[in-house]
Amino acid sequence: MEYPEALCELDHSNAYELLAATILSAQCTDARVNLVTPALFARYPTADDLACADPVELEDIVRSTGFYASKARNLIGMGNALIERFDGEVPTELHDLVTIPGVGRKTGNVIRAVVFDLPGIAVDTHVKRLANRLGLTEHDDPVKIERDLDGLLPERDRSGFGLRLILHGRRVCFARKPDCSNCILEDFCPASALR
8 A cells, every 4th residue: 555554744633733733724735834833732722722812913823824814713713613612622523513613524524534533535636636537536526526435435444545645646646747657546547548
């Protein structure tokens, strides 16, 4: 297996930290988020702390991740939601996760897959690109792609599969110029045959 460990490249030590990091990762690289989160978690180590954050101070901490005003607002909202509705804990159910500010299906599935080892495929740009190139879906809508992939895999394999697609998209199957000659899927990939 090319990626024996299906891993998330966002640094975190608990569900709260991964939720905050994933919110910050929108339109931003994991590497950039990993530069920001040590200061974020040192200043706001719990949902209680984040819920009471000064927006200007928080914006300053997350500024380099882009869209910092919106992300700061979502982080404060996330802290409040965890305190007010989930006893300070990150929920496990997707329908609960998506009610938290800044959390959509992608983020919710990351949390479910990485922290709780529950089934969920986080359809990001890499998963979308690879699922289409590999002929696993014909859709562009992330929810439809998620459903197509769910239908191909047993529940126990969904989380790892999604995380592995992300890694493969970052390391081999690049958006502009995929490295087909070094791809272990080249023999099976319909897109490779067209190149």
